[in-house]
Amino acid sequence: MQRINRISYLEWLIGHKDKQLIKVVSGVRRCGKSTLFDIYRDYLRQEGIEESQIISLNFEDIEYEDLCDYRPLYDFIKMKLLPDKMNYIFLDEVQHVKEFEKAVNTLFLSENCDVYMTGSNAYFMSGELATRLSGRYTELKMLPLSFAEFYSGLSEERQGLTKTEKFNLYLELSSFPYILRYNYGPKEAKEYLRDIYNTVLLKDIVARLRVSDVNTLENVTKFILHNIGNRVSPTKIAGTLKSQGKSVDQKTVDRYLRGLTDSLIVYEAVRYNIKGKQFLTQQNKYYAVDVTLRNILVRGKDSDIGHILENVVYLELLRRGHEVYAGQLDDGSEVDFVAINSQGMCYYQVSATTLDEETLKRELASLRKIADNYPKYLLTLDEVFGNADYEGIQKKNVIDWLLGR
Template sequence: MGIRNRLWFAGDRKEFRMIERPAYMDRIRPFIGKNIIKVLVGARRSGKSTLLKLIREQLLADGAPERSMLHLNFESSATAGIRNADDLVGYVGERLGAVDGPIRLFLDEIQEVEHWEKAVRSFMVDYDADIYLTGSNARMLSSDLATYITGRYITIDVYPFSFAEFLAAYRQSVGPIDERAAFRRYVTQGGFPFQTDLAFDQAAGMQYLSDLFSTILFKDVVRHAGVRDADALERVVRHAIGEEGHLITVANIAAYMKSEQRRISAETIASYLDAACRAFLIYRVPREDAVGKRALKINEKYYVVDQGLRGAIGLDNATAIDQVLEGIVYMELRRRGYDVRVGKVGGKEIDFIARCGGETAYYQVSYLVGSQQTADREFGAFDGLDDNWPKYVLSLDEFPQTRDGIRGVNIIDWLLEKRGE
């Protein structure tokens, strides 16, 4: 491997099959080469490092010299000597100090470097620098960036594969597959991108996901949050994932822990859930009064970042298909840039109120809307809403019904954006 490749791949020698992710590249492309820090955040192994490589390829295609680029993965033994801001400044100066013109820095899992924000600010002052960061802890990145680099960065959330990406990656890596068959695999295996390297083998994939869950829990939650009782943390997080899509409170979880002979204070449980959210392992969804547009302070929902993790920790996705489908829809709404809330209309619940760019849409999610009773419940959830924003009932029905202006849409078609519009 030549010196230029060593500069790029420092701390990351393994070759990976890169899957194009055009939705992310379209968001990043306007900022490539600009004097603004690009911050990619998301769960560990969600594809942030691959996006850095795709950005590099775009820069090379645009004519940027490879000698001006440096990629450092701070979880690799190759970067073990870079522990703080001074180390990082010295390393970059040694490698790229003699480069004429702009330098391009790709700093992967930057939160591993103590006081990293001071080094990044130094690069912006001392160089004509095009900087890309990735991180797996929301609070560390957001608080440090806001404090030291105010107004000079953009944040892009990175998630595991959507179903559309999963389908494309499967067909590219393995071969043809029917959309419905692919969705069954997606429900079980989820969308973490490394499965492409495993040829989407289910047994190997589930072992990988089990190990990944432990890694996220202990490297991105326990260590960064300073948790002392890792076993209690794991029990709380597993319970929250098991209750995915159900309204729960800290008091509910405390009662569950007590039944397990583990007494934990409400404050500690809340801190555990916050830490898991900051590591992008789970997502908290608040509730609001859909008519009065005011936030409700009790009862929230949690969703796991990827349904494959749910199966990997021993939960049966098939028997909890309603919860799993709800989680898939929630994460897809986030991918599409929506701010999402759980809605309450009188005594009824709307699964999701999704807002983006001044527009609103309402979603109910159901496995099948077969019986009249189920149809009345799902479509009736919108009773009391008198606005004209679109309302959807998503299900796996092959021929979904529509009534009273509320559209029934097949979930698979919706995920693939085949909405007949």
């Protein structure tokens, strides 16, 4: 069994060590948050932090069931605090603790408490909670393994595969760390992913939203996963399901979409008008947190590869610290992604191949209509003519791009 070091995430934790901010790590279930804390605690020990200075609680462990209320939690931690040293407090899956923010807020006020916590959904740090802790926390949004992490963490017997074979394996097995850690094959991976899906659906959506019609929720979920990269709206989803004899209203669909995105199993890419630099409020695009999870739940087809690549690129741009939007021009033509960070923005088109001249012309057309001088990229699986320059538009092999080459 091997443990994959998530270097960029670890560096984030190290960079925030001892700063008077609550460190929040959010991410879909089983994306590696608890293991990241394990790795970070090892780092602390190597830096001379004593075991007595570290307090670790995982609220998915029945051992801590009696602490799932803010008052007993605070009293328990207070008893363990060392008054003359810095205390490193780890609260894993803290959303299970009722009004946990009261305990966390009080710990924050102590100069010798460095607080870290994780949660498996977006709403545990939203609304009133975010208001109560406003200005007192910083958040790391964690995703499952990037292809580069997957590539470097493969077992010895798989290291001899070509980069393309490794990428195909990434799409076949999934990006969830547990699968790589235990060297799963396709069958075990499929069972594990179904377990994740059922857990997220039942614990993070059905229970929270009090969903009585689970079948309708599953129908909406499968519609979204089947249509990754396509523009959709609650009205369109409701209409399509009704035409299939599955009655559901627009408000219910909208509620379920919020549940899916809050559970972090699905991400929403808001449309962005490039010329007007404004956000469009309707017909956004959705992407799965893991394309293999998506592929075992919906029947794929050969034409899916373009959207699967698009999904992989979308997640990678998020990992690299971008805000990512679906681009649109005034004439209705689209650019797959507008990626924005503190340095500016970049534009990306994603296509399985552009070796056909007409396909290349079509993929370049939207990028060429953009009048500004920000970088523009075309990412494909092409190995022959995989890298090229079309009047400033850089074509790159997507596998090399994912590996940072």
